[in-house]
Amino acid sequence: MSDSVNWTGGFYELLLILGATDDARLDRAVRALWRAADVRECRVGPDLVEVAPGADWRAPLDRWLADIAVAVYDDAPFGRAIIGFEVDEDADITAGKRYAARVLPGTDSMDYYPATT
16 A cells, blocks of 8 residues: 555545446436535546555545445445455455455445455
């Protein structure tokens, strides 16, 4: 995380594993996502967000994205959510180390598992 070469591109994301979907379910999920994140417009371009190497920013960002996932789940239930840098489903979980945070449906609510590395 602290190697500056790690920060020369790529993306940090909230990945929602929706499972089988139809257009109406996908539309509900997108609308819930934008509402929960308080998105009013969408801009694309380089240098919209700049972060310094280190992990001080990560825990609050992961928690915010996890809260968004929980809000989306209320409108469009999904199998799991994964949060992190260029995450690829569960490939970021190895030997008990989680490089990505996860949000999973629990018995009564969503369970949040922060990244451990």
